[in-house]
Amino acid sequence: MIERAPTREARRRLGVHDTPPDLAMTLVRFAASLSRGSGSVGANRLPRLICDPACGNGRFLLAAADHLLHCGVPPEGICTRLVGFDVDPGAVSDARIQFAAWCRRLGIAERHAEMVDLRVLDALTDLPADLLGRVDLVVGNPPFLAQRMRLTRRSTTQQRRIAERFAGVSGLTDTASVFLLLALDLLVDGGSAMLIQPMSFLSTRDSAEVRERLLDSGRLVGLWGSDDRHFDAGVSVCAPVITVGARREDPLVQIAWGAAADLLDPVASPVGRNSWGPLLSAAVGLPMVSAAPVATGCLGSLAQSTAGFRDEFYALSAAAVDVEESGYDESAPALVTVGMIDPARNTWGVRDHRLAGRNVLAPRLDLRALTAAAPGVARWVERRMRPKVLVATQTRVVEAVADPTGALVPVTPTVSVEPHDPEDVWLVLAALLSPLTSVRLAAEGIGSGRAAGAQRVSASALAAVPLPIDQSAWRRGAVLAKRLSGADGGTRSDLLGRLGRTMCAAGGQLDDCSTENLLGWWLERAQRT
Known part of the structure; x- marks a missing residue:
């Protein structure tokens, strides 16, 4: 033939x-x-x-x-x-x-x-x-x-x-x-x-x-x-x-x-x-969970979510100055890319990452250069300088880091989740790092990731995340998320497990999946970062 x-x-x-x-x-x-x-x-x-x-x-x-x-x-x-x-x-x-x-x-x-x-x-x-x-x-x-x-x-x-x-x-x-x-x-x-x-x-x-x-x-x-x-x-x-x-x-x-x-x-x-x-969900091996029971609302009621586009990416990349480069100012805002974000850990300044085709360790933003070249993006940056949580995309579970002082600038496609009340930043981080949030977003986003098992986290998807049901457990999770953000080594591993278990409890009843199965699935992926 x-x-x-x-x-x-x-x-x-x-x-x-x-x-x-x-x-x-x-x-x-x-x-x-x-x-x-x-x-x-x-x-x-x-x-x-x-x-x-x-x-x-x-x-x-x-x-x-x-x-x-x-x-x-x-x-x-x-x-x-x-x-x-x-x-x-x-x-x-x-x-x-x-x-x-x-x-x-x-x-x-x-x-x-x-x-x-x-x-x-x-x-x-x-x-x-x-x-x-x-x-x-x-x-x-x-x-x-x-x-x-x-x-x-x-x-x-x-x-x-x-x-x-x-x-x-x-x-x-x-x-x-x-x-x-x-x-x-x-x-x-x-x-x-x-x-x-x-x-x-x-x-x-x-x-x-x-x-x-x-x-x-x-x-x-x-x-x-x-x-x-x-x-x-x-x-x-x-x-x-x-x-x-x-x-x-x-x-x-x-x-x-x-x-x-x-x-x-x-x-x-x-x-x-x-x-x-x-x-x-079952076919790709995700733990089975029911829809959020009697949810108290969505994350969008607690915070606004936004991300830059191509214009912001190119303007910020052009105005980035890395350590030991001419014009580096240690008082300038730090630029954070998706690759720098782990669950409750910012690796800016810890190891090299890619930014617009080059390796950077601790890139900062030259605001004067940005304002001269792209005043609209400079105004966008000014609006981002507030307490927030930065979320990576194309990850296997939700990876997010808190910026309680508003000193970090998200580089596209990093999503910025900005609580209406700055004091809620740790509650927002805990909700995003809940294993329930990861598995639900993974299920909703099947097929959206560039790599197998990766999920494309968008601002709109984060705004629709159901808030935890158990307020007391959620507050305990926020305390653990804050402690996790400053931990390393064995302490970090222990806190990560405690945070995951606490936020599973905060999410309410798991109809089709035990807490142990969900927690095991989440920890396996969260600890690889």
């Missing part, structure tokens, strides 16, 4: 990532097992029409054909059930060649391959009207085109046409996610869609609109995920299964994990724009 081999750069630009045949077959079977389409053969409910809206060389359509064959559909009647679209004429030509070979393998006439409805078109903007509401099962691996990256960004014309076709879709929404909305239009009442997505789809703000619309128009009945690298996309992937129309009485989501799509315990369906990350 002949397959085209576009260059690596061309594949990245098109978002093309071929799915291994075995995985395609596994996912088709998983999706079909959850489908409630209109077709039936014997005792099995089988889709009469299957569509891959970005079919490439036909990998998923071939898997669908083999699935139908396995379920007893005569080979001569399979090809008429398959529809595929792609913008690449060469890929569509390859798909036709693949189906001709499939027919030869089964000993049927190659003319049956011509009955597979393969068309060269962009399904997002030129979807054939004759297929609307007719498809029982949508499957595939649509192109991953992250809109925050220049190489894979849609053109202005493409974005305008997609915005016209799918009102409300953000210009930052990954193209792969837009295909899920397209699937809603294709599906017959009771039909299902399963399209591979980058794992970030589950939790990022850019995909929240799509997640909400999927739940408004259908129901999430299944979710497959894996932390393996199944193809050259360089990212972990998932595949939600959405059913439209007829509602099932069972409100749970079937979870499948790994290359074999091993079935795990079903979980409750998400609602609204909420993250779908917690659905995979």
Whole structure:
């Protein structure tokens, strides 16, 4: 069988990532097992029409054909059930060649391959009207085109046409996610869609609109995920299964994990724009905890959270002066990067860290130079000079350090959590260092980190952190957090454990996870820093 081999750069630009045949077959079977389409053969409910809206060389359509064959559909009647679209004429030509070979393998006439409805078109903007509401099962691996990256960004014309076709879709929404909305239009009442997505789809703000619309128009009945690298996309992937129309009485989501799509315990369906990350908590090994019981509020009621952007990063980096460099002023504010932050420990001046491509030990801010070059950033810095807690991002658990005197300047992407009452700085630190906070943020942020197991902590996520329930235990935790901030060696290890246990108690009842399991999970990660 002949397959085209576009260059690596061309594949990245098109978002093309071929799915291994075995995985395609596994996912088709998983999706079909959850489908409630209109077709039936014997005792099995089988889709009469299957569509891959970005079919490439036909990998998923071939898997669908083999699935139908396995379920007893005569080979001569399979090809008429398959529809595929792609913008690449060469890929569509390859798909036709693949189906001709499939027919030869089964000993049927190659003319049956011509009955597979393969068309060269962009399904997002030129979807054939004759297929609307007719498809029982949508499957595939649509192109991953992250809109925050220049190489894979849609053109202005493409974005305008997609915005016209799918009102409300953000210009930052990954193209792969837009295909899920397209699937809603294709599906017959009771039909299902399963399209591979980058794992970030589950939790990022850019995909929240799509997640909400999927739940408004259908129901999430299944979710497959894996932390393996199944193809050259360089990212972990998932595949939600959405059913439209007829509602099932069972409100749970079937979870499948790994290359074999091993079935795990079903979980409750998400609602609204909420993250779908917690659905995979058990699969990725997170301790299971319930939602915060009768919470007394969120951290946003106690403190404001903010972080700088690119302008602040470049301006602060340009005005940074390290020890032993000309112009170093020991009275100037210290610049703190995410790499300097451990749980209740600031390693500024202790070891080297990277800042804008160079090693620094104890960088300080030249305020005069900053004011001259970027007065707006200088005013931003002035607003940060207050008691606060600085929080790192892309960490395995929440790593935060208190700045009770307001002497530190956070360097992007460090998050600054600034209590309305300066006296609450240690309460804020204790709440952030609670194992419950870490595990909840880890679950909400599954897929958002740059590295496996890392979580992308944002200002908005921190503002939504539930406050501890037990006020007395919380105050004890604040005392321990303050002591921990000045400790080292064995004393630090002991205090870290005591703080974690105290804040677990402050968080209230742990329905699905013992304190020991949660504390062990948290300490293993917190002590590695």
